[in-house]
Structures are given as structure tokens and as C-alpha cells.
């Protein structure tokens with residue numbers, strides 16, 4: 001499926017690398033004006049420089065999604081630079097993997113505040129803006145960890161289980177406002193997530209997740225893909 005997003009504005013959180021960067025690139029290549037964020041201004045500016053080619057319109061500002069004031073600033077900035085938001089991709093996320101007895105309060109808060117509360121802050125800013133325009137699309141990048149618990153995953157599992165419930169309830173809240181909410185649950189994607197390094201050929205490529213976003217955006221407005229599970233075809237045994 002191919003789609004033109006000319007005239008559309010997208011915000012992608014956590015797009016300095018990994019899945020977010022691939023999604024930002026794909027949306028820009030499809031013609032959208034894209035606004036990205038990461039926690040530091042220098043990393044965000046570097047990502048914008050790396051992503052811009054041709055006449056693509058891409059802007060970036062630092063915004064920590066755990067900070068509701070910074071999130072409000074991100075959406076004000078996006079509206080000023082690119083116009084009202086049509087597409088929001090809640091991608092920013094962190095993974096800290098430790099048994100509960102070893103998890104610090106700060107680590108717990110970091111995972112829940114980024115992966116769950118940060119999504120709420122962004123949706124709270126985006127939805128009224130989308131409603132004024134008659135609709136929009138929201139993608140929450142969850143994980144198969146949102147349905148499959150594993151040892152040392154308590155904080156991460158809790159954040160993604162919560163994100164799935166949040167996404168489904170929000171879908172029901174706003175479907176009649178023309179807002180389509182999708183949560184995507186990838187298995188292992190080839191990024192540096194959680195501090196792991198090195199490319200691994202069996203993992204899902206970040207651009208494959210971006211392709212899923214484009215394919216869903218290409219669906220007719222009458223149809224809402226609310227949940228996607230995606231996994232490597234042949235994971236390492």
C-alpha cells in the first residue's frame with residue numbers, strides 16, 4: 001500500500017534513534033510534516049539533521065515526555081512550525097529489567113512515567129487539537145511485553161499492560177470524534193533498546209514497524225485497526 005501524507009502534520013516522540021526515527025523518516029518520505037522530540041536538544045537536533053534530505057519538512061525540539069509542561073511546549077511548537085496535529089506516534093520508551101526486590105523507586109518511576117504517563121500527557125495535548133480538526137490518528141508503541149509477563153520485567157510489563165488498557169479505553173472514548181487509536185505490540189526489534197548493542201539479523205527491522213504505521217494510515221476512514229501484534233519470523237532459538 002502507498003499513501004500520500006502531504007498536508008498532514010505528525011508528532012513522533014522519542015525519534016532520536018531506533019523505531020521512532022524510522023517512523024519519522026517514513027512519515028516524512030510519505031509527505032507529512034514531522035515534528036520529533038527526544039530528551040536532549042543536541043540529540044534531537046542531530047536526528048533532525050540526519051533525517052532531512054530533499055525538501056522534507058522536519059522539525060525537532062527537546063521534550064521529556066515525563067514532564068507535562070515540556071509536552072505542552074512540544075505541541076505548541078508543533079502547531080507553530082507545522083500546523084495542527086493529525087498524527088501522533090507515542091513511541092518514546094525505556095526498558096529497565098530487574099527483579100522487583102532490586103528495582104529502585106527511581107527506576108520504577110522512570111519506566112511507568114515514560115511508557116505510560118508520558119503517553120497520557122501527549123494524548124491529552126493532541127486529542128483536543130485533533131477534535132477541532134475533525135479527527136486524527138494515534139499510534140501507541142506498546143510491546144508483546146504488554147501481554148506476556150517475564151522474569152525481571154515487572155516494571156516494563158506493568159507499563160505496557162497498562163498502555164494496552166489505556167489505548168483500548170481511549171479508542172472507545174474518541175472513535176466518534178474521528179480519532180483512530182492503534183496500539184502496536186512488537187516483539188524484538190533491532191535497536192539499542194534497554195542498552196543492548198549490535199545489529200542482529202533475525203530481529204524485526206525498525207523500518208518494518210514504520211511500514212505498519214503507513215499501512216494502517218492507508219486504511220479507509222471507516223476501518224480502525226486497533227491492535228497489532230508483530231514478531232520476528234524466526235527468532236533465535
Ligand SMILES: NC(=O)c1ccc[n+]([C@@H]2O[C@H](COP(=O)([O-])OP(=O)(O)OC[C@H]3O[C@@H](n4cnc5c(N)ncnc54)[C@H](OP(=O)(O)O)[C@@H]3O)[C@@H](O)[C@H]2O)c1
Nearest residue numbers: 014016017018019038039064065092093143188189191193
Ligand atoms: N526494540 C525492541 O525490541 C522493542 C520491542 C517492543 C517494543 N519496543 C518499544 O518501542 C519504543 C521505541 O523503542 P526503541 O527500540 O526504538 O528504543 P531506543 O532505540 O532506546 O529509542 C528510544 C527513544 O525514546 C527516547 N526517549 C526515551 N525516554 C524519553 C523521554 N522521557 N522523553 C522523550 N523521549 C524519550 C529516546 O531518546 P533520547 O534518549 O534521546 O531521549 C529514543 O529516541 C519503546 O516504547 C519500546 O518500549 C521496542
